[in-house]
Amino acid sequence: MTAENQLVPEKAELGGKRLGMVVEGSLSMGLKVRLDRSTFVEDMSVGRYVTIRGQKDYFLGMVTGIELGAADDRLASSPLDAADPFIVEAVAGSATYGLLHVMPQVKLGRRAIDLTEGAKPVKTVPAHFSAVWESSQRDIELVFGKEDERRFYLGTPLDMETQVCLDLVELTKRSNGVFGKSGTGKTFLTRLLLIGILQKGAAVNLVFDMHSEYGWEGRSETNYKVKGLKQLFPSKTAILTLDEESTRRRKVSPDGVVKIGYGEIEPEDIELLRQTLNLTEPSVQAVYQFSREFGRDGWLSGLLARRTEEETAELLARLNVHESTYRNLLRGMERLRRLPFLVDEASHLPVQRIMEYLDRGVNVVLEFGRVTSPESYILVANMLTRRIHEQYVERTEMALGEGRQPPRPLVITLEEAHRFLSHEVAEQTIFGRIAREMRKYNVTLLVIDQRPSGIDEEVMSQLGTKITCLLDNERDIDSVLTGVAGKSELKGVLARLESKQQALIFGHAVPVPVVIRTREYGSADSYRGLGVAHGADAKRRSGEDAREVWEG
Amino acid sequence: MTGAIAEPSRVGEVVEASTASFVAQCYELHQPPPLGSLVRTRAGSIMIYAIVFNARTGSIEPGRRPIARGQEEEEEGDIFKSNPQITKLLRTDFEAVVVGYRDELLHQYLPPAPGHIHSFVHICEKKEVEEFSGRLDFLDIILESKILLGVDELVGASLRYASGAHADPRAFLVEAGRALASSLGGDLHRLNSLLKRLK
Numbered sequence: 001m002t003a004e005n006q007l008v009p010e011k012a013e014l015g016g017k018r019l020g021m022v023v024e025g026s027l028s029m030g031l032k033v034r035l036d037r038s039t040f041v042e043d044m045s046v047g048r049y050v051t052i053r054g055q056k057d058y059f060l061g062m063v064t065g066i067e068l069g070a071a072d073d074r075l076a077s078s079p080l081d082a083a084d085p086f087i088v089e090a091v092a093g094s095a096t097y098g099l100l101h102v103m104p105q106v107k108l109g110r111r112a113i114d115l116t117e118g119a120k121p122v123k124t125v126p127a128h129f130s131a132v133w134e135s136s137q138r139d140i141e142l143v144f145g146k147e148d149e150r151r152f153y154l155g156t157p158l159d160m161e162t163q164v165c166l167d168l169v170e171l172t173k174r175s176n177g178v179f180g181k182s183g184t185g186k187t188f189l190t191r192l193l194l195i196g197i198l199q200k201g202a203a204v205n206l207v208f209d210m211h212s213e214y215g216w217e218g219r220s221e222t223n224y225k226v227k228g229l230k231q232l233f234p235s236k237t238a239i240l241t242l243d244e245e246s247t248r249r250r251k252v253s254p255d256g257v258v259k260i261g262y263g264e265i266e267p268e269d270i271e272l273l274r275q276t277l278n279l280t281e282p283s284v285q286a287v288y289q290f291s292r293e294f295g296r297d298g299w300l301s302g303l304l305a306r307r308t309e310e311e312t313a314e315l316l317a318r319l320n321v322h323e324s325t326y327r328n329l330l331r332g333m334e335r336l337r338r339l340p341f342l343v344d345e346a347s348h349l350p351v352q353r354i355m356e357y358l359d360r361g362v363n364v365v366l367e368f369g370r371v372t373s374p375e376s377y378i379l380v381a382n383m384l385t386r387r388i389h390e391q392y393v394e395r396t397e398m399a400l401g402e403g404r405q406p407p408r409p410l411v412i413t414l415e416e417a418h419r420f421l422s423h424e425v426a427e428q429t430i431f432g433r434i435a436r437e438m439r440k441y442n443v444t445l446l447v448i449d450q451r452p453s454g455i456d457e458e459v460m461s462q463l464g465t466k467i468t469c470l471l472d473n474e475r476d477i478d479s480v481l482t483g484v485a486g487k488s489e490l491k492g493v494l495a496r497l498e499s500k501q502q503a504l505i506f507g508h509a510v511p512v513p514v515v516i517r518t519r520e521y522g523s524a525d526s527y528r529g530l531g532v533a534h535g536a537d538a539k540r541r542s543g544e545d546a547r548e549v550w551e552g
Numbered sequence: 553m554t555g556a557i558a559e560p561s562r563v564g565e566v567v568e569a570s571t572a573s574f575v576a577q578c579y580e581l582h583q584p585p586p587l588g589s590l591v592r593t594r595a596g597s598i599m600i601y602a603i604v605f606n607a608r609t610g611s612i613e614p615g616r617r618p619i620a621r622g623q624e625e626e627e628e629g630d631i632f633k634s635n636p637q638i639t640k641l642l643r644t645d646f647e648a649v650v651v652g653y654r655d656e657l658l659h660q661y662l663p664p665a666p667g668h669i670h671s672f673v674h675i676c677e678k679k680e681v682e683e684f685s686g687r688l689d690f691l692d693i694i695l696e697s698k699i700l701l702g703v704d705e706l707v708g709a710s711l712r713y714a715s716g717a718h719a720d721p722r723a724f725l726v727e728a729g730r731a732l733a734s735s736l737g738g739d740l741h742r743l744n745s746l747l748k749r750l751k
């Protein structure tokens with residue numbers, strides 16, 4: 001037997017303790033594991049990992065269900081003296097016992113050589129009586145790797161201290177989603193992802209920060225402050241704001257203030273706002289007529305210009321627009337006009353400025369301050385993204401033609417994503433398009449939402465990796481899990497996550513679905529961990545920023 | 553209740569032997585080993601272990617029953633003083649169910665051959681009880697034995713007795729309870745009543 005074929009010594013993997021043994025199983029339905037009597041059933045939790053030591057191979061599996069079993073099915077009409085602790089102690093584990101349902105997810109080799117090859121898909125089931133153990137650190141590392149220049153430590157598996165790492169380079173190759181009902185930890189998790197993407201240099205971020213919580217200080221529910229990107233990585237982050245006053249009041253000095261000129265608003269932007277502004281279909285069509293009349297950058301000023309009644313009547317007649325349609329459109333546009341960041345000038349949009357930041361690898365956070373109305377959020381995010389995407393398309397195509405370096409990969413983070421990606425609008429919005437075209441032009445989305453069922457099915461199916469905190473609405477759970485292998489088992493797992501700081505991750509960037517307890521964020525320790533927990537090179541690139549903040 | 557382990561001693565001789573059990577006559581009238589205690593007897597090169605049940609005292613001649621003699625006496629003990637011959641007319645026997653044997657090793661299954669008539673029977677010493685009851689396979693032999701006395705009574709008695717040989721009697725009984733639960737898990741009613749006898 002060569003060294004490579006030698007079995008890994010049992011001792012090296014004794015990370016934990018034996019939990020039980022396999023008593024039943026099938027590839028499609030998973031395994032039933034009878035718990036040893038030394039394993040207390042209440043210590044088990046759905047979503048945790050176990051390692052099944054088959055005779056030839058080891059398997060990593062997720063606990064997807066827990067059950068109580070009894071050798072005598074008359075237990076329900078119990079003749080057992082359950083008040084007697086002696087009797088209860090004696091029968092636990094034999095006459096009565098706990099059962100785990102386990103979904104084997106990957107095969108881990110047992111031989112030394114397998115360790116270098118990593119995990120393989122499961123094509124069989126472990127034999128009867130295979131022992132089931134707590135997974136060891138080695139098992140988890142074999143599957144998720146260690147933190148390195150691509151992988152970022154995002155959390156720990158349930159009931160374990162080992163790190164689950166996410167390959168962020170792989171992650172950002174597609175659009176991804178962070179889901180979970182309100183208050184489950186989406187924003188905290190996203191902060192970590194953004195930091196990871198920044199530290200690993202996987203992409204540059206553009207964040208539409210609707211609630212002003214990513215750039216500078218955010219608050220936790222218990223009201224302690226947590227740091228934003230700019231505080232941790234000042235030279236790698238630019239904060240732009242739509243509401244300078246609010247930003248300054250929070251003692252943040254923005255790197256720029258965003259104003260939007262009337263001329264910047266294009267008919268396509270209005271289409272997206274149809275529902276929000278209560279526009280009728282003919283009104284949206286009328287926008288195109290006005291734009292033919294006054295030009296693409298003059299139509300809004302033209303529409304809103306003062307006119308006498310006769311002039312109006314004459315204009316409407318010429319454009320063949322109905323009076324009621326006109327009123328409807330005007331009402332909607334008046335609402336836009338009240339947006340504080342809109343100015344009656346042709347051009348103001350800081351697209352060039354943002355592009356310069358992104359080109360230099362500086363992450364851009366756009367704060368909305370107090371202007372959190374849906375119309376402003378939709379309008380601004382959509383307008384900016386459309387134009388930035390245009391530039392990316394142009395540059396990627398040029399780069400292709402001229403054999404040059406394509407632009408830096410860009411991740412656009414979008415809270416309340418269903419506003420841009422609902423079934424009704426996903427077809428038309430730039431966001432729907434980005435989600436569908438994957439990384440063709442080096443732009444992907446990180447969508448964050450508490451009601452994933454509000455997002456277009458096709459877009460959902462395009463998301464490469466989904467990270468989902470607790471969801472309790474059946475439709476939301478279904479929409480997140482559509483098309484996933486082992487859906488019904490994962491459903492049980494998802495519905496039983498803790499209400500905070502736990503997430504189920506599955507898809508492209510992880511070899512197997514995994515439940516994590518999200519890494520702590522917000523304590524001094526957590527910043528320190530983020531500052532030093534990466535390779536020497538990466539440390540030089542971004543760690544200095546972090547050190548300034550928590551040492552200074 | 554968990555009893556103390558009886559003093560090791562030679563208590564009698566085998567007077568009837570079969571593979572699964574034997575009958576021994578006690579040397580002392582009214583002094584059988586306790587119910588459930590572990591005894592041993594030699595059969596050639598092997599040592600047979602058995603658990604005591606069903607002790608009885610009666611006339612040495614089958615069919616002749618002792619007659620009452622105490623009408624004129626003050627105390628029960630005086631009967632024996634006045635009639636010293638009756639201790640010779642009475643005998644105490646006990647039965648023991650064979651639960652294992654030792655050749656080089658200790659086995660908890662039936663020996664290849666039964667015990668020998670007139671072999672001495674000893675009460676095992678504490679260390680032997682502890683060693684023997686360190687494994688619980690013998691419980692299944694008792695559970696399946698065809699003895700007249702209630703089998704479950706004997707299981708309970710033997711375990712209570714053996715528990716006295718262990719440093720932590722309760723832990724021993726819990727362990728034994730678990731062994732019973734895995735043998736009798738399909739019959740919770742019986743298990744429950746058996747477990748109650750272990751305390």
Ligand SMILES: Nc1ncnc2c1ncn2[C@@H]1O[C@H](COP(=O)(O)OP(=O)(O)OP(=O)(O)O)[C@@H](O)[C@H]1O
Pocket residue numbers: 180181182183184185186187188189219220221222450500501518519520521522
């Ligand atoms: N990784 C974490 N580290 C520390 N605290 C956390 C973490 N994740 C969640 N929390 C706690 O949970 C609370 C809610 O988290 P968060 O604000 O991220 O929820 P959310 O899903 O974004 O909610 P909403 O939908 O309302 O925006 C936080 O205020 C914090 O107290």
Ligand SMILES: [Mg+2]
Pocket residue numbers: 186187188
């Ligand atoms: Mg949030």
